[in-house]
Amino acid sequence: ELKVEQNPLFLSMQEGKNYTIYCNYSTTSDRLYWYRQDPGKSLESLFVLLSNGAVKQEGRLMASLDTKARLSTLHITAAVHDLSATYFCAAAPLYSGGSNYKLTFGKGTLLTVNP
Amino acid sequence: NAGVTQTPKFQVLKTGQSMTLQCAQDMNHNSMYWYRQDPGMGLRLIYYSASEGTTDKGEVPNGYNVSRLNKREFSLRLESAAPSQTSVYFCASSEWTGGYEQYFGPGTRLTVT
Numbered sequence: 458e459l460k461v462e463q464n465p466l467f468l469s470m471q472e473g474k475n476y477t478i479y480c481n482y483s484t485t486s487d488r489l490y491w492y493r494q495d496p497g498k499s500l501e502s503l504f505v506l507l508s509n510g511a512v513k514q515e516g517r518l519m520a521s522l523d524t525k526a527r528l529s530t531l532h533i534t535a536a537v538h539d540l541s542a543t544y545f546c547a548a549a550p551l552y553s554g555g556s557n558y559k560l561t562f563g564k565g566t567l568l569t570v571n572p
Numbered sequence: 573n574a575g576v577t578q579t580p581k582f583q584v585l586k587t588g589q590s591m592t593l594q595c596a597q598d599m600n601h602n603s604m605y606w607y608r609q610d611p612g613m614g615l616r617l618i619y620y621s622a623s624e625g626t627t628d629k630g631e632v633p634n635g636y637n638v639s640r641l642n643k644r645e646f647s648l649r650l651e652s653a654a655p656s657q658t659s660v661y662f663c664a665s666s667e668w669t670g671g672y673e674q675y676f677g678p679g680t681r682l683t684v685t
Contacts, residue, residue: 488671500676507671558603558622564614
């Protein structure tokens with residue numbers, strides 16, 4: 458059974474600082490997703506990482522995937538208040554009889570960026 | 573395109589009542605999903621439908637039933653609501669093009685008293 462662990466679960470940052478959110482998963486996976494959720498809102502897709510070594514960047518956020526270490530990271534550069542939200546990672550198992558459609562989500566990281 | 577739509581947005585039920593949550597997508601996706609989100613628990617998969625005509629249990633299916641009415645619509649039914657089913661429910665859809673990236677609806681906030 459695929460398990461996904463994020464850390465930290467709570468992160469309070471100052472504007473302008475850098476930080477990394479970590480996402481570890483327990484069994485072989487080659488697909489990793491990052492989502493953002495604002496309070497009371499739905500989930501918005503940020504990144505889809507489909508292979509070992511994949512790196513994607515959008516603005517101040519950069520995500521990477523290391524399938525050998527079963528680790529994905531979401532790096533925040535020079536944080537701004539607008540990045541305050543909950544960030545989720547989710548992983549999908551390698552194909553096994555049709556279950557590769559399913560995602561297992563981490564519990565989320567609540568990021569607060571303070572002025 | 574509206575993407576994924578859900579109705580209702582909010583609902584209050586008494587214990588034992590039944591209701592159906594509706595979900596529709598206009599992206600021509602084959603796969604659809606129902607999740608529940610509880611504080612501190614992330615999202616947990618209730619049921620999913622890999623394609624029209626098929627449905628399968630997810631992590632927390634007890635107390636729920638689903639119907640894949642057609643390619644666009646996937647409904648979730650609570651036959652006899654319980655307070656433990658108080659949650660926010662999200663529907664999502666995906667397709668292989670794009671690596672099965674899931675697109676989420678706006679959610680239904682359900683309270684069972």
